[in-house]
Amino acid sequence: GWVSPIALPKPEEVGAAFLDMIRSGELVKHLGASLKRLVVGWTLGASIGVLIGLAIGLSSLARSTALPLVSALFPIPKIALLPLFIIWFGIGEASKFATIAFGVFSPMAIAAFGGVDSVDRTLIRMAQSFGLPARDIIAKIVLPGAMPALLSGVRISASIGIILLTAAEMIGAEHGVGALVLAAGNLMQADRLIAGVLILSGLGLLVAQIIGLAERRLLKWR
Numbered sequence: 104g105w106v107s108p109i110a111l112p113k114p115e116e117v118g119a120a121f122l123d124m125i126r127s128g129e130l131v132k133h134l135g136a137s138l139k140r141l142v143v144g145w146t147l148g149a150s151i152g153v154l155i156g157l158a159i160g161l162s163s164l165a166r167s168t169a170l171p172l173v174s175a176l177f178p179i180p181k182i183a184l185l186p187l188f189i190i191w192f193g194i195g196e197a198s199k200f201a202t203i204a205f206g207v208f209s210p211m212a213i214a215a216f217g218g219v220d221s222v223d224r225t226l227i228r229m230a231q232s233f234g235l236p237a238r239d240i241i242a243k244i245v246l247p248g249a250m251p252a253l254l255s256g257v258r259i260s261a262s263i264g265i266i267l268l269t270a271a272e273m274i275g276a277e278h279g280v281g282a283l284v285l286a287a288g289n290l291m292q293a294d295r296l297i298a299g300v301l302i303l304s305g306l307g308l309l310v311a312q313i314i315g316l317a318e319r320r321l322l323k324w325r
Contacts, residue, residue, distance in 0.1 A: 112294040117301070120294040129283075134302065136278040137268060140196065141306075144203025145264045152208040152260075153253065156215025161245070166216075173212045181206035181263075182270045189275060199271040206267045207260040214256025218249025254318050261310045269303060280306070 108116070124130040155173065158165040181202060188198040188205075222245055230240045272281025280302050287295035 109291055109293055112297060116294040117297045120292075121298040121301070124295070124298065130302070133278055133280050133283045134306075136276070137272065137280045137306070140199050140203065140271070140279065141264055141268050143196075144200040144268070145207050145261065147200060148204030148207030148264075149211045149257070149260060151204070152211030152256075153215045155208075156212040156217075157219060157241075157245075157249075159212070159216040160219025160249070161241070170216070173209055173216075176205075177209040177213065181267055185271055185274055194275045199268070199276065202271045203264050203267050206263050210260045210263060211253075211256045214252050214259070215249065218252030218256075219245055221252065222248035250321055254314065254321065257317075258311065258314050261314065262307065265303065265307055265310070 112120075121130075124133075155165075155169055159170050159173070160166075184205065185198065185202050188201045192198040192201055226244050226248070227240060230244055235243075268279075269281035269284070272279035273285040276282040280299055284296055284299035284303075287293070287299060
């Protein structure tokens with residue numbers, strides 16, 4: 104009784120709200136919408152970021168032209184651009200995809216570039232001396248050597264993606280975990296609000312577990 108239930112509900116109340124959302128199907132609806140946005144936005148931003156990062160690491164021309172641009176984009180607060188994306192793409196899904204993709208792009212590009220830059224150049228020169236094609240050098244030497252940095256970039260960018268997903272859904276979405284948290288806060292439903300926050304925390308833990316499994320599988324050679 105020391106803390107008002109409006110400010111901080113009891114754990115059993117949060118659990119009851121969580122179970123109610125499961126029974127009504129509300130949780131599946133909100134979580135499904137959020138997962139779709141996260142997967143599409145992250146895949147788009149990560150794919151472009153890795154391609155640009157690899158190009159920067161492998162080409163001196165790309166390094167001199169694209170690296171300053173990536174470095175300039177990185178410190179921009181991505182959520183501040185959501186209103187601009189809404190003007191460009193509308194209030195629908197495209198603006199949310201763009202916000203997540205833009206936030207994921209810079210850390211993945213920097214991770215890819217850093218990974219390529221850390222590959223032992225002696226191995227590359229040795230492969231070139233044996234006449235190995237450039238495609239095989241990239242596939243068999245550069246990418247495996249850069250993989251630890253790429254997976255670190257995946258871990259960081261996934262967390263950034265979840266943060267941007269939540270913010271984007273709070274600004275303009277009918278469904279999604281961010282929209283659920285915002286609606287609960289507006290209605291002073293602290294139990295649903297805390298349940299929504301815990302769902303986001305669980306989503307982050309799930310993503311971390313998936314990345315951990317990928318690291319153990321892809322980095323066996325270490």
